[in-house]
Amino acid sequence: MDTKALHKISYGLYVVGSRLDGKDAGCIVDAFIQSTSAPDPTVILCSIQQNQTNAAIKQTGEFSISVLGTDVDPFVIGNFGFQSGRDADKWAMVPRKRAGELPMLESAASYLRCKVTGMKELATHTVFFCDVVDAWQGEGEPLTYGAYQKDMKAKVAEAFQAHKNGDRVPEGGKMPKSADASSAEGKWVCSICGYVYNGATPFEQLPDDWKCPVCGQPKSVFVRK
Ligand SMILES: Cc1cc2nc3c(=O)[nH]c(=O)nc-3n(C[C@H](O)[C@H](O)[C@H](O)COP(=O)(O)O)c2cc1C
Structure with a gap:
């Protein structure tokens, strides 16, 4: 399928x-x-x-x-x-x-x-x-x-990250590396916020209670691109 x-x-x-x-x-x-x-x-x-x-x-x-x-x-x-x-x-x-x-x-x-x-x-x-x-x-x-997925997902991740850092940035700022879909091929990606896992530890070996550093969702929502 x-x-x-x-x-x-x-x-x-x-x-x-x-x-x-x-x-x-x-x-x-x-x-x-x-x-x-x-x-x-x-x-x-x-x-x-x-x-x-x-x-x-x-x-x-x-x-x-x-x-x-x-x-x-x-x-x-x-x-x-x-x-x-x-x-x-x-x-x-x-x-x-x-x-x-x-x-x-x-x-x-x-x-x-x-x-x-x-x-x-x-x-x-x-x-x-x-x-x-x-x-x-x-x-x-x-x-x-579809428009959210295509044009907004990176801006959403960026705005939320900035809020978490206590430093909200205006709309239309720079796309964060972690949310750049073109660099996600073969990698584990958060299906909620688009964060791309780039850590040194293989994704499969991360502990079960590991969470997405951007949106805090569990490991189970990650999908391999
Ligand atoms: C783009 C997007 C689409 C979502 N779609 C749904 C959905 O259709 N149904 C749902 O229950 N949660 C959906 N979620 C997830 C919830 O919004 C998310 O888990 C939220 O943190 C739940 O908050 P709460 O615990 O305050 O209810 C979606 C999240 C995003 C970012």
């Missing part, structure tokens, strides 16, 4: 906003689709079970979607996608507004409010079946997952 065929399936990028124990929660997702449009719109979200956002959605049964635009600040993607709300107050780091109690980005291409009507557990993910109970227009054109 040529799994690269799956790379040609199109997605968007979204910030999910939810609440857990009275606090804001949320993360970046691409696995989100409209499932029906009539008589009422319904959507499906595929959420990683171990994430805080998954627990939040299960607790409240609802979430917001901020549809990311092509002009999104790359830091927003790193902030919501490269770290867990268990370790950082992600919503405090971006301008936000609310639909009821649910947090949403101040600026996005459009917004949805979704109510969970059913769910199915897969091996690693939960599939949430939802009604769209409200929707609003925002500004700009939606960002595609």
